[in-house]
Amino acid sequence: MYQHFYQRFLQANPDKQHFASHSHHYWPDVTREATLAYWDDSASMVDDKWLHIFGQVIPQTQQLIADILNLPAPEQIVFAGNTHELVMRLFSCFDLSKPLNVLSTDSEFYSFQRQATRLAEFDNIELTSVPTEPFASFTERFIAKVKMEQPDMVFCSQVFFNSGYAIADLPAFVLAVAEVTDAMIVIDGYHGFMALPTDLSAIAERVFYLSGSYKYAQGGEGCCFMAVPPGNNQRPWYTGWFAEFGTLAAEKSALVLYSNDGNRFAGATMDYTALYRLHAVLLLFKKQGITVGRIHQYVMQLQQAFLAELSRQQHPLLNQQSLLLYRPDQHGHFFTFKLASTSEVADLAAFLKNNGVITDYRTDRLRFGFGLYHNSDQFDLSCLKRG
CATH class of the missing domain: 3.90.1150.10 (Aspartate Aminotransferase, domain 1)
Structure with missing residues (x-):
């Protein structure tokens, strides 16, 4: 078919x-043409390709993703080469010299699990992992643990990579977590995006949602994204110059400035071939219904x-x-x-x-x-x- x-x-x-x-x-097959298109654009536009990428390709891809996830503000979507980079940027919103309590599960993918476990080797950083099994009671056990621990960060997958178990009602799950904590809530949606119908409209102002193109979005490795809650004013210390794009024209001060949209979590110069591929796939599916x-x-x-x-x-x-x-x-x-x-x-x-x-x-x-x-x-x- x-x-x-x-x-x-x-x-x-x-x-x-x-x-x-x-x-x-x-x-x-459209990803091959998209790969060549990036090369052709680089050859024909040279330095001006950045105007095309940031003025057209990125906003169009943000809109395609926002439509799929029913996100109200496409400009709150930021891109990176991998989810580990985005995870580290979230960790860098905290002063890691002070106590940090992170609550997650025993079934997170390595991009989070390895980094979080390494950080937990420091005396001031605590990682609490809630077992996903038995699955029937996971949601209740997880929310109860959040309420008891009152962590600084909550990190949980939409679909767990080592079992296939999916949180049936993601908005209800996030809202239940938000009801018992003011913590930063992060959802790893890599096994959910473009696989399970997902509507983030009710939780867009509360959750950081991570995903990428390597799996079900079918664009290959090298293009991940994060939906950032509108109005977020975090100042990650792990930051690149792309995060300043919205303020480059401002008068310089001693304070490091950040964009007022999702790009405040951006990094630095990257190869956008993968973004072209992701854009091509999402556009193909939209045109084909x-x-x-x-x-x-x-x-x-x-x-x-x-x-x-x-x-x-x-x-x-x-x-x-x-x-x-x-x-x-x-x-x-x-x-x-x-x-x-x-x-x-x-x-x-x-x-x-x-x-x-x-x-x-x-x-x-x-x-x-x-x-x-x-x-x-x-x-x-x-x-x-x-x-």
């Missing part, structure tokens, strides 16, 4: 079933077809009994199968790869992701009969 958008990737991988779209999504809702419905159909194919194979390890979680109303776009050990998972992943079935795994969990470039009629797990 949608495979014609991905001809180059599909033709380059003719004998593979790529079930790692949650990790490295195939890119639509491919909404996140349509994508989500299609992926849920793929997931059902995959489970039916898996059931036919009757594999002793990879089966619905080892599926960690599946509730359509609380699930992202990948399945996670939990096996007995890391070595068992590694061996099975290697076997599948040798048979053209591409997956990925984290410790004892094997993950299968789904995207628009899949066709359920072509799912074939018959190799499991031999493994």
Whole structure:
């Protein structure tokens, strides 16, 4: 149905079933033209390309993202090369020589988890991690912990990368957290953006929302973004000269000035090839009427077809009994199968790869992701009969 958008990737991988779209999504063909367009613009405009990028490409991409997330102020979206850069900029809103209490979960992606754990090695920085399992009680347990701890920062994923568990009603979750704390609230939306229909309008003034183009936005690595609450007046000490764009014409003073929009969290000079790719994908989907809702419905159909194919194979390890979680109303776009050990998972992943079935795994969990470039009629797990 949608495979014609991905001809180059599909033709380059003719004998593979790529079930790692949650990790490295195939890119639509328009991203190749977008990559060349960045080169061409650089060649034809040279220094003036920055006027084009900041005057047209960035505002257009901000608007496309704002439309998808129902954000009222597109100018509050800031771009960076990766989410780690944005996470560090958020940490730098605090005086790290003073006590800092951060509350999160035991299931955050490494861009946050590694940095937060390293910072927690300092005596004055405390990191509290709430277990995501059991999933049925996670929301209640997390909010209760926020109320008890009264942290300075709350950081939580929309969809957890190591399970697929999704917060069913993100606005209600954020508002419940905001009701019991004045802390900075940050949501990692990387596994939610362009996968699950997401409306941030009710929480736009309260939450920092992080995501990027590497996964479901299908633009590849190198372009992440953060939605910054309007009226935010934080002064991150980890700051680059792009954060001063809105004040470059102002008279200089001893005080470091910041833009009055999301760019107060900007860094410095970066390669905008990835932004061109993201812009091209989002524009393609808008023109084709491919909404996140349509994508989500299609992926849920793929997931059902995959489970039916898996059931036919009757594999002793990879089966619905080892599926960690599946509730359509609380699930992202990948399945996670939990096996007995890391070595068992590694061996099975290697076997599948040798048979053209591409997956990925984290410790004892094997993950299968789904995207628009899949066709359920072509799912074939018959190799499991031999493994």
